[in-house]
Amino acid sequence: MSAAALLDGCAAELARPAADTQRPVLRERGQREVFCGLTGIIWLHRKMQDAFFLVVGSRTCAHLLQSAAGVMIFAEPRFATAIMEERDLAGMVDAQDELDRVVNRLLERRPDIKTLFLVGSCPSEVIKLDLAKAAQRLGAVHMPRVRILNYSGSGIETTFTQGEDACLAALVPVMPALPADAPAELLIVGSLPDIVEDQFLRLFADLGIAKVGCLPARNARDLPAVGPNTRYLLAQPFLGDTAMALEGRGAKRIEALFPFGVEGTSDWLRAAAAAFNVDPALTEQVLAPGRERARIALTKLRPQLEGKRITFLPDSQLEVPLARYLQDELGMELVEVGTPYLHRAHLARELESFGPNVRLSEGQHVERQLDRVRADRPDITVCGLGLANPLEGEGLTTKWAIELVFSPIHGFDQAADLAELFARPLRRRDMLEI
Numbered sequence: 001m002s003a004a005a006l007l008d009g010c011a012a013e014l015a016r017p018a019a020d021t022q023r024p025v026l027r028e029r030g031q032r033e034v035f036c037g038l039t040g041i042i043w044l045h046r047k048m049q050d051a052f053f054l055v056v057g058s059r060t061c062a063h064l065l066q067s068a069a070g071v072m073i074f075a076e077p078r079f080a081t082a083i084m085e086e087r088d089l090a091g092m093v094d095a096q097d098e099l100d101r102v103v104n105r106l107l108e109r110r111p112d113i114k115t116l117f118l119v120g121s122c123p124s125e126v127i128k129l130d131l132a133k134a135a136q137r138l139g140a141v142h143m144p145r146v147r148i149l150n151y152s153g154s155g156i157e158t159t160f161t162q163g164e165d166a167c168l169a170a171l172v173p174v175m176p177a178l179p180a181d182a183p184a185e186l187l188i189v190g191s192l193p194d195i196v197e198d199q200f201l202r203l204f205a206d207l208g209i210a211k212v213g214c215l216p217a218r219n220a221r222d223l224p225a226v227g228p229n230t231r232y233l234l235a236q237p238f239l240g241d242t243a244m245a246l247e248g249r250g251a252k253r254i255e256a257l258f259p260f261g262v263e264g265t266s267d268w269l270r271a272a273a274a275a276f277n278v279d280p281a282l283t284e285q286v287l288a289p290g291r292e293r294a295r296i297a298l299t300k301l302r303p304q305l306e307g308k309r310i311t312f313l314p315d316s317q318l319e320v321p322l323a324r325y326l327q328d329e330l331g332m333e334l335v336e337v338g339t340p341y342l343h344r345a346h347l348a349r350e351l352e353s354f355g356p357n358v359r360l361s362e363g364q365h366v367e368r369q370l371d372r373v374r375a376d377r378p379d380i381t382v383c384g385l386g387l388a389n390p391l392e393g394e395g396l397t398t399k400w401a402i403e404l405v406f407s408p409i410h411g412f413d414q415a416a417d418l419a420e421l422f423a424r425p426l427r428r429r430d431m432l433e434i
């Protein structure tokens, strides 16, 4: 029996109300069509400039990374795959010894590496290669020059953004401790393009919030401190494990909408300002120019999106906050919002604005979901790369979900770019129809 068929057997939990909201959630358990967590390395290696990601995997894993990240032959890449050969998989050699050899050779050749992530894959997990043990053993040899950590990027997890969650969660235990008597500090959690992070840091400085850290930091060795006086703000909705690890170290989450669009960004900044007792009048003064710029930019795009029906197939875990933004600020009609995993606590505020007719689904069963898309025929479907072409072939307009992860979409100054990502395929469709 195939893995997909085994999973099909479990696909029976339908329309059970979410524990906290009573909103019915269609729970799907079946075949998945998503990238694995290794994909996160593509944006994480650009963000953490002194880190190296060594995937312990197969040739398939190497091909995925090389084709997605486009390695240049003469560049010194900051990721690689230690390829497990058949004799490793068959247990004919000690894979831990082989890994030690690869890591020692790599660190000898690359003195610029300050943090090394050993990244698990499906093959390494199938043979139960203990990368935590390897990271500990190799760390003892190479510290303090290099810190060695591990996490899983395997496709056995729910979807590709879990790779970032696992990576950041691995960093939390090595963050320095914020002393109990230190003044409160703000921590932004989630990888953002530098340009967006800088915009937010300027706004927090204007609000008078003195100490703001970012996880991940641009240099993985410059990790911000964490402790009971840390108030953290999630920038991404897929960081459940990281949030749990931070709370394990005493940090407290600031509840807010995610910073997409004018209202999401305003709510996110206002929530942080309130947590740091910033005068509400000053908060509004700081937010006003960005809100106005974004509002004007969105006015031009709203007529192209208003009234258009949209379905999200489960893919990036960005679906719920993006759907809220498209509905509330651009007047789109939500048909189905599917997400691989619905973090009820982190998404509770986002879900409040969904109307009663929005179909919310969690988990994946690709055949059933495609059947619903065919029956609904939304104006646009946000889905994975593998599903986009077949749907386009059936005359449906699509948007690649992964593009939303690779594009700067957070904050006031990106609100219109985010809307444009949805407006463009609709314009293209209209032009083709003429």
Ligand code: SF4
Pocket: 036, 037, 038, 057, 058, 060, 061, 062, 064, 120, 121, 122, 123, 153, 154, 155, 156
């Ligand atoms: S980790 Fe698994 S799903 Fe990802 S490329 Fe490797 S084998 Fe494929």
